[in-house]
Amino acid sequence: MSVPISAGIRIGHVHLKVADLERALAFWHGVLGLEITQRMGTQAAFLSAGGYHHHIALNTWESAGGRPPPARSTGLYHVALLYPDRAALADALRRLVDAGIPLEGAADHGVSEALYLRDPDDNGVELYWDRPRDQWPRDADGALAMFTRALDLKALLATVSA
Numbered sequence: 001m002s003v004p005i006s007a008g009i010r011i012g013h014v015h016l017k018v019a020d021l022e023r024a025l026a027f028w029h030g031v032l033g034l035e036i037t038q039r040m041g042t043q044a045a046f047l048s049a050g051g052y053h054h055h056i057a058l059n060t061w062e063s064a065g066g067r068p069p070p071a072r073s074t075g076l077y078h079v080a081l082l083y084p085d086r087a088a089l090a091d092a093l094r095r096l097v098d099a100g101i102p103l104e105g106a107a108d109h110g111v112s113e114a115l116y117l118r119d120p121d122d123n124g125v126e127l128y129w130d131r132p133r134d135q136w137p138r139d140a141d142g143a144l145a146m147f148t149r150a151l152d153l154k155a156l157l158a159t160v161s162a
Contacts, residue, residue, distance in 0.1 A: 017063035023120045024058045031099045068122035078124030089129045090159040106151035110137040
């Protein structure tokens, strides 16, 4: 039996190999709005929200001009950005709509609401917010009872101006 790690552990950042740094920045910075905290010429950039050193790093060191991995291969399933509240997620959806970026899916999981899409390098991206823990669905024994239902995108967008 293994000993659980500290409950304070968090994912600090994700570093993605990209084919074209400017194209990747147009998405991560231009559409999603992450701030560029540092650039290393045309080879790498570090982006964050709220002044953190970086949440997402992008580089072309081993991937300039490359192609995404083929289907049915191992690798990253998706990067998930956790938004602080529903209004912030609604703003993210508005940005995607305005940029013409299609969603692959949108789901209400009971514990969260999520948008699923692809970045320009075909990396999976999840944008989501968590409901407060006291609102998470539970079964009769009190165990977590997550589910997947369609997310009402019109209702979500309505919270942008609310």
